[in-house]
Amino acid sequence: MAAHLMYIINARALKRERVFRDRTNPFDLYDDNKMYKRYRFTRAGMMYVLNILVPELDQRRQTLRSHAVNSRLQVFIALRFYGSGSVYTSGSDHHGVSESTVCRVIKVVTDTLVELRDDHIVWPTTDEEIAAKQAELPREFYALICSFPRVIGAVDCTHVRLDSCPYGENEHVYVNRKGFHSINIQLISDAKYHIINVVARWPGSTHDSRIIQNSDIGQAYQRGSWMEEDYTAKTSVYI
Structure with a gap:
């Protein structure tokens, strides 16, 4: 005891x-x-x-x-x-x-x-929002950034490294050109550096051009959704 x-x-x-x-x-x-x-x-x-x-x-x-x-x-x-x-x-x-x-x-x-x-993270979708942005964004980019007319956004891709992830049978498609596993993420920002669109579903080996072409924004441009009447001629806005 x-x-x-x-x-x-x-x-x-x-x-x-x-x-x-x-x-x-x-x-x-x-x-x-x-x-x-x-x-x-x-x-x-x-x-x-x-x-x-x-x-x-x-x-x-x-x-x-x-x-x-x-x-x-x-x-x-x-x-x-x-x-x-x-x-x-x-x-x-x-x-x-x-x-x-x-x-x-x-x-x-x-x-x-x-x-x-x-x-x-908001991208204009309705006709009213698109019309407002068609007038606002090009003016902001021209005044604040590059004096380049009719620009509505800056787009680029960046690689986010993956570590110890379950890649599955398609592990090789996540290896980017720099030799490490990643996701290639596309970002679009406005003239005030606000991110207005993100695409984060493509493996690291995917080329930037493929991402923009297959994104909703890229397809909208191909359909002419961001075209507007300018007097008698149709002019596009750029990204």
């Missing part, structure tokens, strides 16, 4: 205390340059993103833990991962949370962003 009591006492003495890491506020640490280097947003850009995501994340919170990661820090953790592509250890050490927490946070923030995509 005495030996059992001594075992319990010693076990309690050796039990590791719960340690809460210091979670700093990046706004207290970084100026615009340092903030952009770590999160790919300036301080003003971070405030814009936080104002959108924090209310949505607050609605998702279903934890009663006394030291839970707040929604603001969750956004910083996710953007650190998106901007650097580093392993979870980097985000863990940088923000004072565990690697498993970083993993869970990235999933929650990513799911929230996906749900909000249609509120912020």
Whole structure:
């Protein structure tokens, strides 16, 4: 009996205390340059993103833990991962949370962003929207960017690396010209650098021209959906 009591006492003495890491506020640490280097947003850009995501994340919170990661820090953790592509250890050490927490946070923030995509990535579809954009976008590009008339958007593709994914039998089609596995994603932005269209379904070996030709936007151009009457001649707008 005495030996059992001594075992319990010693076990309690050796039990590791719960340690809460210091979670700093990046706004207290970084100026615009340092903030952009770590999160790919300036301080003003971070405030814009936080104002959108924090209310949505607050609605998702279903934890009663006394030291839970707040929604603001969750956004910083996710953007650190998106901007650097580093392993979870980097985000863990940088923000004072565990690697498993970083993993869970990235999933929650990513799911929230996906749900909000249609509120912020908008391509005109109705006749009224198309008519408004035909007048607005070319004027903005001419005034703000390149002085090139009748441009409505800037389009390009970028490769997003895939790592340890289940490629299946068609693994080879995901290998791009640079030799690594990826998805080739097409983006279109307006003159104010707002993304207005995304195509993210083609494997890395797909050429950029094939993506635009088979996209809804490319097919709309082939049908002449973005043509308009200009006095007696039909003139097109460019992307």
